[in-house]
Amino acid sequence: MSKPTNIGLSPGSLVYVGRNIEADETQIRIIKYNEQLYETQVLEKCDMQQLPTPTPGFVTWIDVDGIHDQQTIETVGQRYQIHSLALEDIMNTKQDAKLEFYDNQLFVVFKMFHLKKGQKVTLDTEHIALILGENYVVSFQEQRKIDIFTPIFERIEASVGKTRKNKADYLLFALMDLVVDNYMAIAEQIEEKLELLEGDILRNNHHDPITELYELKRELTQIRKHLWPLRDVLGRLSRDESNLIEASTRPYFRDVLDHIVQLTEGIVSSRELLTSLVDIHYSLISNRMNSVMKTLTIYSAIFMPLTFVVGIYGMNFDNMPELHNANGYYYIWGVMIALSIGLLIYFRKRGWL
Amino acid sequence: MSKPTNIGLSPGSLVYVGRNIEADETQIRIIKYNEQLYETQVLEKCDMQQLPTPTPGFVTWIDVDGIHDQQTIETVGQRYQIHSLALEDIMNTKQDAKLEFYDNQLFVVFKMFHLKKGQKVTLDTEHIALILGENYVVSFQEQRKIDIFTPIFERIEASVGKTRKNKADYLLFALMDLVVDNYMAIAEQIEEKLELLEGDILRNNHHDPITELYELKRELTQIRKHLWPLRDVLGRLSRDESNLIEASTRPYFRDVLDHIVQLTEGIVSSRELLTSLVDIHYSLISNRMNSVMKTLTIYSAIFMPLTFVVGIYGMNFDNMPELHNANGYYYIWGVMIALSIGLLIYFRKRGWL
């Protein structure tokens, strides 16, 4: 959420803000394609000479996998004249979704979600930055075991779909579409968990669902927090703010925006149901409490008078005529049984039994 | 809510996303009419040759019943030059209400509601897509036992109402109006259920209304979720965004929009009452708990002292003068009766009886 390590630093200073990366190498993959041709290259070390110049008629895609190395980011930044504020945002993994237009570049930064399966499933966010220039896209992603853009590499390689037939702006769309599809898949998983929990709560066979409901709410809150700025980003991309995006590509961005809007609606609905489930849970607790109290009260109401009655005839007064009646003991049993039955009838009438 | 089966696929890929359809055939009905003429035709198999070319002076309506067959959708798409994103949305039953303008076509997709009567009544959504071009409408609906557009077919056939006298944009309106009327009918049924439940809760003769209230809230949430984007769609249709819709037809779309706005207001009100009913229910639970506790307390308060008193005279001390008084037993009864009456008077004064 903030930049704790760079307060007081000059704005635009390049400092990696994020989790610790131990000795991971940054890898750069370069793809150059048009409808006919396709060539790819992987750089293990970043070298300014090897970074290609975008050529008209081709789409050049530079994919930087790993953003913790200041040297690499700076080199790529110089090579493609990326604004210093953009470079700062690329390396700051706490930066949320954002769109900025610089002279002849469009800069987008946002988050990818992964479900990290440790002791319990938690959301892991990956920082992604994209730069769209004329005929090229530069993408940056945090180092992870899985390269999230692989499906698109493969589609371009296999010349499946429309990416090969389109320009760099379509590639930008394809990359963002992938991320939003991923959001939807995760939202769907959360929704399924919610439905399971709902069933458990309604059938009343979950002892303490509050903590789980809280976890779900936390995840939805986290997604929504990243979704709002992303929605704003796509809203602006699908309107006519930059001439880097052609009119024919806009419907595609509108489509992604549409998915985000739908996703937001879904999250709003999920959160509401979640709140209602908390209510139901409280209602069930209250009902259970009521039932406990009723049991206690019925027991007390029946046995207190009976204990009093047997207490009376336990007294040691010299003169207690009932004690000397031959059937006194049986009469008193009769009285006690009648009393108990009467009380049971009374409680049944009040609806407590 | 999402497209789980097509992550990583190229955007615009045609994949049916929805419930399983077993071997249902897709059926295409074609109607061509103007004020004087009317002809209809049903295609069991989709054949591009048989799909008619729209003719000026006529309205051509192609109604595709069944959207799970990729072949059919593709053929119809090619025949009428439908944008690939639109085709994707037609087959994706998770797509929410949406309006898009393509070159010379207007594309709307939204949801129809059915009350599915199984073990309990639940909402079933049907995916509907409409395309308005010059002089033609192409409609797509999920395969269901009931063809929802039947009333309009019949009205056109019988030349009742204004549809025959108007152009294709009026047909689009007629189809959407039908769906919104259906929404209102369903909202009304939910409202009736809410009123019944309200009566039950206020008269306090419903044991556990929380679950039912939750079901109602769920349904209202579901409707509202689909209603918001639909409201947006109709807002744009009733403003002047496309010249496919003539000025004289706009008031009709405004009328539908108006119904949706009214429906939204109604849902907001229903949800509020629902929340208040949950409050009332809790208040009743609390009152019942209070009443249970009071009963317990009054019993305890009366019988604990009495049991103590009879306990005293059950003690075996050698020297207890009261025990040897001839009327001691009667005196102690007097004391206990006086005590009980005193406590009853006290509790009545505190308002517990």
Add this chain to the structure above:
Amino acid sequence: MSKPTNIGLSPGSLVYVGRNIEADETQIRIIKYNEQLYETQVLEKCDMQQLPTPTPGFVTWIDVDGIHDQQTIETVGQRYQIHSLALEDIMNTKQDAKLEFYDNQLFVVFKMFHLKKGQKVTLDTEHIALILGENYVVSFQEQRKIDIFTPIFERIEASVGKTRKNKADYLLFALMDLVVDNYMAIAEQIEEKLELLEGDILRNNHHDPITELYELKRELTQIRKHLWPLRDVLGRLSRDESNLIEASTRPYFRDVLDHIVQLTEGIVSSRELLTSLVDIHYSLISNRMNSVMKTLTIYSAIFMPLTFVVGIYGMNFDNMPELHNANGYYYIWGVMIALSIGLLIYFRKRGWL
């Protein structure tokens, strides 16, 4: 809220939707006036010949009392060229407040409130529709015992106020102002009920205020539901959307709008206080419960040890020295009294007494 009886009907079909009207006649009153002249006429039967043509220099007001008779509405509609959608809305009592501009007519429909005094006071809504054309106003109202426009008739007749000096747009204003004044009077009555209830709750002499609070909330919800669209209607009337309303009349509509805005604010405030009152009520219930529980606990805490003590000396062991002490009985009374006093002091210290 919806049109259950006309699903599948052609839009614009004239069907009365509302409560049953048994054999009530529709009455039409015609008033023609300018500053100098004034004539009035009552038609028991609707006859197209008798419906007057608006004349420049005069304001013609046709007031139709009763909207359930399709024949009458159709005749009036034809005579004054009213749009078929407007006619449908006139007869549909479920239609909420709405403003529509047709060629040379302005159409407003909204609700009037009556307090219906049956077993308990409930809100009764009356459907009102007004059409403003050049030099004429056509008004429609549901048949009721009281003609709500009577004060305006009388003012015109007596030539009091400015209505006679102004044009048809001022008449429209006067009619709407009357309705909004009525809203305010009803809101004020609800506010008074709320204040009474507030006093009762704060002084804690209302046994079960939740149901009454719910009724008030219900009424406020109902008013607010009708108020929002009406606010929109007046907002548009007070801006410059139609030339049927002259610039000099606009401040009057702004004044009405202002009253509605103020009313809305008032309702928002009332609803908030209402919610707070529910909180207070719960707090009082909790306090009462606490007080009940404390009583129970104090009783138990005092009598349980005492009963235990007397139980001890009720045991029949052969060897219990205390029993044979001559003053044992008095000693044990001393112990028990000391114990009780000690416990009372303890509870007073904890603040439970």
Add this chain to the structure above:
Amino acid sequence: MSKPTNIGLSPGSLVYVGRNIEADETQIRIIKYNEQLYETQVLEKCDMQQLPTPTPGFVTWIDVDGIHDQQTIETVGQRYQIHSLALEDIMNTKQDAKLEFYDNQLFVVFKMFHLKKGQKVTLDTEHIALILGENYVVSFQEQRKIDIFTPIFERIEASVGKTRKNKADYLLFALMDLVVDNYMAIAEQIEEKLELLEGDILRNNHHDPITELYELKRELTQIRKHLWPLRDVLGRLSRDESNLIEASTRPYFRDVLDHIVQLTEGIVSSRELLTSLVDIHYSLISNRMNSVMKTLTIYSAIFMPLTFVVGIYGMNFDNMPELHNANGYYYIWGVMIALSIGLLIYFRKRGWL
């Protein structure tokens, strides 16, 4: 909130709506000043001849103290050509803050707050109306013991501050600024009360804070209700809607607007804290209840088994070997003490002690 006494009256009718004023006289004070000159005059009776004509080069301020006398308001209205709707609003103390531009006049109406110190401190609202014309301001205030504009009179008289150097629009600003400063002072007092109450609740030494919290909420609700329309009024004054206000005076109005915005934020924050305090209070009640229940349960759990044990040896069976053991009585005491200690240890382990 409404005009109960004038339903059915012609709009614009002059009727005083407010509290009863017994025989208070209306007083009119006239001030005429520019940077050099200053003259003042007090009229006990309103006489049209004595009401001055505004002169260029001077600011004329007519301050009417008392708005219940229809005759006076009408006379002043005629003299300065005030619109009839404005006159109605001047006399209607239920009218909320409002800004209206009439031909060459600007009309503002709003509320002043006073803290009325009766049995408990309550908010008292005073109705204020201001009219700004070229070179003059007419102000109307409800009759009160204190004339709220006195500080401004005195500043003008003493030629302190900038009022004397500026035009009539600056006087309007000065009057409104005074009122808003007063709002802030009252909000600050409420905030202080809230802080005191907060301390009490957090230190748990307030028996029943709910009623006081409710009173504070009520006051904040009342202020906020009047603040929203006033914010709107100042928003419009600080934008460029009228040429009666010069560009150089706009920053002053923006400054007042700014104070209102800040005030609104403060009220929002106060209300939130208030809601949280209600939560804390409930939490404390629940904790106290828990503590009461625990006490009861521990008493019961210890004395019930003990009472049972002594009950056993109070039985009169012929054959009960323990009774005849010489140390039976002492053994049983041992058992009971061990049992009590065991239970105390158990409850301490569960954290109930």
Add this chain to the structure above:
Amino acid sequence: MSKPTNIGLSPGSLVYVGRNIEADETQIRIIKYNEQLYETQVLEKCDMQQLPTPTPGFVTWIDVDGIHDQQTIETVGQRYQIHSLALEDIMNTKQDAKLEFYDNQLFVVFKMFHLKKGQKVTLDTEHIALILGENYVVSFQEQRKIDIFTPIFERIEASVGKTRKNKADYLLFALMDLVVDNYMAIAEQIEEKLELLEGDILRNNHHDPITELYELKRELTQIRKHLWPLRDVLGRLSRDESNLIEASTRPYFRDVLDHIVQLTEGIVSSRELLTSLVDIHYSLISNRMNSVMKTLTIYSAIFMPLTFVVGIYGMNFDNMPELHNANGYYYIWGVMIALSIGLLIYFRKRGWL
């Protein structure tokens, strides 16, 4: 929140409103720099002669540390022709964030946060005002032990970063960026406290977290209250409202705005989680209460019947055959043990054990 000490004063009067400052001196630091040159000077006393005139080609920064001395503020105000309303806002520490454009100056006022470490950590706000003119910035800060702008002084001195290469508008940005970075650091600290508390609550090892949750909410409310107007200020700075800010500096302000938006989102999320944690806490209290009640009920349900049974055989009837049975005592033990076991089984089945 308000200006209690200056009600009735002429607007624009210079009065310090804030905490008491005892005998602190106001210090003025002057820096003049461009890319090549740099000179600095500290004035212990404010003297108009020594205040430098801004020169083109240089950035002049006048930093006033201490705002309680009216004389100093007035002198600086006169020297740089600062608007009287701005001067009033500089000295009024209750003034919230605000942006105003005066003739050729841009005036910003806002709050800095410090974590004040006393008995418990609380937020301390420092009042900051900045004025941007052509080639100069005047900054005002409340007297504190730490001069918050020190990092920027040092960067300018060391010629690190871009400040030296840019104009006065960039200096304004650098100063505001520093403050917003500080906000983020504080928000992060609060978030960490929230996470700790969350862990405690979920693991149920915090006795009374409500008060701490309340403290956190209070702090978030306080930050948010200052953040909203600051967001507005930066929104306006990053749009094109003034020509004092060059186009190339705007992206920097947009970057700050972006951080604030992100911060706001974070605070909204934190507050939501906070509310959910209150819910969880209540749920845990309820569960604990339930557990207490169950214990009580089980004790009562088992010992009440047993006590009753032993009471029966404590009665002194002459004729009670069981008493004389040789094994009666053992039989009755059997009955009691069976009863207890039966009840335990019953409660286990109901899930209470």
